[in-house]
Amino acid sequence: MKVELENVKPMEIEKRSFEIITEELKEQGIVLPEETEWITKRCIHTSADFDYARNLVYSEHAVEKALDALRKGATIVTDTQMARAGINKKSLARFGGEVKCFMSDEDVAERAKKNGTTRAVASMDKAADLEGPVIFAIGNAPTALVRIYELVQEGRLHPELIIGVPVGFVNVVPSKELILSLDVPSIVARGRKGGSNIAACICNALLYHLEGKR
Amino acid sequence: MKVELENVKPMEIEKRSFEIITEELKEQGIVLPEETEWITKRCIHTSADFDYARNLVYSEHAVEKALDALRKGATIVTDTQMARAGINKKSLARFGGEVKCFMSDEDVAERAKKNGTTRAVASMDKAADLEGPVIFAIGNAPTALVRIYELVQEGRLHPELIIGVPVGFVNVVPSKELILSLDVPSIVARGRKGGSNIAACICNALLYHLEGKR
Numbered sequence: 489m490k491v492e493l494e495n496v497k498p499m500e501i502e503k504r505s506f507e508i509i510t511e512e513l514k515e516q517g518i519v520l521p522e523e524t525e526w527i528t529k530r531c532i533h534t535s536a537d538f539d540y541a542r543n544l545v546y547s548e549h550a551v552e553k554a555l556d557a558l559r560k561g562a563t564i565v566t567d568t569q570m571a572r573a574g575i576n577k578k579s580l581a582r583f584g585g586e587v588k589c590f591m592s593d594e595d596v597a598e599r600a601k602k603n604g605t606t607r608a609v610a611s612m613d614k615a616a617d618l619e620g621p622v623i624f625a626i627g628n629a630p631t632a633l634v635r636i637y638e639l640v641q642e643g644r645l646h647p648e649l650i651i652g653v654p655v656g657f658v659n660v661v662p663s664k665e666l667i668l669s670l671d672v673p674s675i676v677a678r679g680r681k682g683g684s685n686i687a688a689c690i691c692n693a694l695l696y697h698l699e700g701k702r
Numbered sequence: 703m704k705v706e707l708e709n710v711k712p713m714e715i716e717k718r719s720f721e722i723i724t725e726e727l728k729e730q731g732i733v734l735p736e737e738t739e740w741i742t743k744r745c746i747h748t749s750a751d752f753d754y755a756r757n758l759v760y761s762e763h764a765v766e767k768a769l770d771a772l773r774k775g776a777t778i779v780t781d782t783q784m785a786r787a788g789i790n791k792k793s794l795a796r797f798g799g800e801v802k803c804f805m806s807d808e809d810v811a812e813r814a815k816k817n818g819t820t821r822a823v824a825s826m827d828k829a830a831d832l833e834g835p836v837i838f839a840i841g842n843a844p845t846a847l848v849r850i851y852e853l854v855q856e857g858r859l860h861p862e863l864i865i866g867v868p869v870g871f872v873n874v875v876p877s878k879e880l881i882l883s884l885d886v887p888s889i890v891a892r893g894r895k896g897g898s899n900i901a902a903c904i905c906n907a908l909l910y911h912l913e914g915k916r
Contacts, residue, residue, distance in 0.1 A: 491876035491877075491879050491880055492876055493848070493873050493876050493877070494872055494873055496872055496873070498820050498845070501870075501872045501873070504871070504872050505870055505871040505872055508871040508872070509871065533870070533871070534869065534897065535749075535751075535869060535895070535897060536869050536870060536871065536874075536893075536894035536895045536896070537749075537751060537895065568787075568788075569787045569788075570784055570787045570788040570898075570899065570902070572787070573782075573783045573784045573786070573787035573788075574782075574783075574784040574787075574898070606712050631712070634707070655748065655749060655750050656715075656719060656747070656750060657718070657719040657722040657723065657747070657750065658708055658710055658715045658718050658719055658722070659707050659708055659710070659715070660750075662705035662706055662707050663705075663707070665705050666705055679750075680750035681749070681750045681751065682750070683748065683749060683899050684784075684788070684899060685784065685897050685898060685899045688784070
């Protein structure tokens with residue numbers, strides 16, 4: 489079979505992809521704010537879905553504060569092993585940070601059972617005990633976002649950034665609105681869309697920016 | 703802040719989500735073939751993106767053959783650790799299967815360097831040496847799909863199923879067309895969309911179907 493493959497070197501593919509995304513945004517008449525466009529474009533790159541040009545909401549100074557936190561070695565907490573797998577851990581380690589996902593921990597399963605909650609809720613409770621700066625990267629469980637909201641309201645949690653991008657059809661939309669109502673730095677994909685891939689992608693965009701790579 | 707959260711038990715959320723997807727497909731006038739709709743709907747569930755109702759292409763008897771292969775303990779090979787993380791390994795193990803991702807292997811890095819290819823290509827070459835039935839779940843690298851195509855053409859690879867769902871803007875579309883041209887069972891997301899999440903999701907849909915869960 490004859491197909492037309494572009495002769496682009498592996499290292500150039502990402503660059504070319506971002507050029508295409510930039511061109512098509514222009515064609516669609518979409519102008520992204522300079523401070524955040526490199527994150528939004530990476531989400532489009534990860535999903536081939538231009539809806540992210542419209543649904544991503546950045547709270548004021550969220551990116552600045554997130555970059556500061558990562559520079560200080562912030563811990564990233566995810567709600568899936570998949571998001572954890574997708575985050576560039578080598579890059580994060582350069583700044584002294586690490587990724588934690590408590591979803592498969594035995595004590596989390598026990599706590600969830602005891603309290604009659606999801607494991608995502610129990611994971612957030614466990615994360616509230618972490619020392620040092622914490623970034624939440626939530627791509628799956630709306631219950632995780634609701635619990636983060638409650639813990640912040642109770643003064644028991646002070647995250648540097650909440651990445652609120654669960655995907656889905658039940659309770660996803662309102663859980664994101666809860667996060668947007670907080671006075672905490674956040675990056676939220678308003679509406680139904682998101683996912684572990686998007687959560688990881690936003691973390692990586694921040695890390696690559698810090699490394700001056702992209 | 704007052705938001706409206708639906709009072710749905712965690713176990714019921716997936717069921718309710720599929721009901722919503724079914725309703726909205728109906729509203730959009732989309733009728734999915736019965737043999738594959740449970741896979742397509744799970745992809746929509748994973749992404750909140752109804753484009754998957756239109757872009758997924760199933761080769762004839764692909765699902766039947768894939769289910770047979772999984773029943774026989776097929777190995778699933780992924781091109782990202784993220785896809786590997788997303789596949790339900792407990793469910794797969796019940797049938798004697800496991801997931802392999804060679805992308806971080808040292809011999810793969812060496813082979814890629816020596817041959818001047820991507821690591822994805824070297825991973826597929828390594829996969830060609832596997833014993834027993836193999837399913838490929840490719841959600842990232844078009845070069846992996848191109849290499850699978852070549853290996854099949856050369857008679858060196860006889861996969862039970864190729865899940866061809868890389869995402870992106872360069873060489874993604876034609877790499878999928880190559881797979882569609884083969885006389886090998888395949889599930890392909892035609893066009894730019896896909897991802898490691900979609901690759902894992904299709905594997906899980908097949909596994910849950912086998913378990914009679916959904």
